[in-house]
Every structure is written in C-alpha cells, then in structure tokens.
Amino acid sequence: MKISIDGWDAGIRFVAGHFLPSIEKCSRLHGHNYALTIILEGEPDRNGIILDFIKLKEAASKLIEKIDHRMLLPDSGKSMTVRRSGDSISVRFGGKRYQFPASDVVMMPLENVSAEELSAYFAEELARSGIFGSNVRSVSVGVSEGRGQEAWTERHLA
Ligand SMILES: [Zn+2]
Known part of the structure; x- marks a missing residue:
C-alpha cells in the first residue's frame, strides 16, 4: 500500500538558486x-495508517526551511572551486567567478546540485529522521524543478 504527498498541492515547496557547471x-x-513529492510504501499499522500525513509534512518542511530562498552550492563538487573567506563564498569554474554572502548560501553534501542529487539527499534525510515505523518499507522522493519535470530516488528502509 502507498501514501503520497504532492508538494505542489500540499505546500512542500521551496525556491533556490543553483548552477550546473558542466551543462552549458x-x-x-x-x-x-522546487516541489517535493513523497511516496511511502508499507502496510497500515494498527490504527489503519502508514504514517500520519502531518508528521510527514512536518519532517519535509523542516528540511526545506534550511534551504528555502538560498543559493545552493555543492560541498564536494569536482566541477567548481568553492572557497570561503570571511563573510563571503566565492565560486570559480570555466573562467567565471561568482561571489555570494555566506549567509545566503547553503553548502549541500552533494557533488552537483541537480534535481537527481537533491532527491537522493531528501530521501536519505527523511530515512534518517526517525519518523517511520517498522511498517514503512520505503520512502521515495521526487524533486520537481517545475511542473512536469522531476527526478526520483527510492530509499529502502531496514
Ligand atoms: Zn536549474
């Protein structure tokens, strides 16, 4: 059995800046x-539910709050050089140089801030959040960069 939350309709959305250096x-x-769509697969518990929708939305909203209205940069990106000095963060790649106030930036534990890697990040963070009972077998997260364009990661739970 499955339950899902569609971020466009359920308000699991955020706005962020990024770039992918290797794609022109x-x-x-x-x-x-961005919007997150989340699907849980499992069996209903003794209360007849897989998980309280409110709990799932709260966990997702917590993750989104950290990155909403920020510039997202990869902290292990091989395609760009990222340096922090004082209150600013500079980024270099392909002859370009950007400088951002550090307070506007979130360093993501990713190689690329793509929808694909973001979906893996959110699936992992939700898996670690401790909100799932043993009746939940997997969590899938779709990251949409606009309606009709999504990347998905399915994370199986032990
Ligand atoms: Zn983009």
Missing part, C-alpha cells in the same frame, strides 16, 4: 521553484 545552459546562475 545550466551553468549560468538561475533558480527554480
């Missing part, structure tokens, strides 16, 4: 209105 168009600084 995406290497220019831009942003997206």
Whole structure:
C-alpha cells in the first residue's frame, strides 16, 4: 500500500538558486521553484495508517526551511572551486567567478546540485529522521524543478 504527498498541492515547496557547471545552459546562475513529492510504501499499522500525513509534512518542511530562498552550492563538487573567506563564498569554474554572502548560501553534501542529487539527499534525510515505523518499507522522493519535470530516488528502509 502507498501514501503520497504532492508538494505542489500540499505546500512542500521551496525556491533556490543553483548552477550546473558542466551543462552549458545550466551553468549560468538561475533558480527554480522546487516541489517535493513523497511516496511511502508499507502496510497500515494498527490504527489503519502508514504514517500520519502531518508528521510527514512536518519532517519535509523542516528540511526545506534550511534551504528555502538560498543559493545552493555543492560541498564536494569536482566541477567548481568553492572557497570561503570571511563573510563571503566565492565560486570559480570555466573562467567565471561568482561571489555570494555566506549567509545566503547553503553548502549541500552533494557533488552537483541537480534535481537527481537533491532527491537522493531528501530521501536519505527523511530515512534518517526517525519518523517511520517498522511498517514503512520505503520512502521515495521526487524533486520537481517545475511542473512536469522531476527526478526520483527510492530509499529502502531496514
Ligand atoms: Zn536549474
């Protein structure tokens, strides 16, 4: 059995800036209105539910709060050089140099801030959040960069 939350309708959305240095168009600084869709697979517990929707939305909202209206940079990106000095963070790749106030930036534990890697990040963070009972077998997260364009990761739970 499955339950799902569609971030567009359920308000699990955030706005963020990013770039993907190795893709020409995406290497220019831009942003997206992102939404998360979350699917849980499992069996209903003795109360007849897989998980309280409110708990799932709260856990997802907590993750989103940290990155909403921020510039997202990869902390292990091989395609760019990221340096912090004082209150600013500078990024270099392909002859370009950007500088951001450190307070506007969130360093993500990713190689690329792509929808694909973001979906893996959210699936992992939700798996670690401790909100799932033993009746939940897997959590899947879809990261949408706009309606009709999503990347998905399915994370099985032990
Ligand atoms: Zn983009």
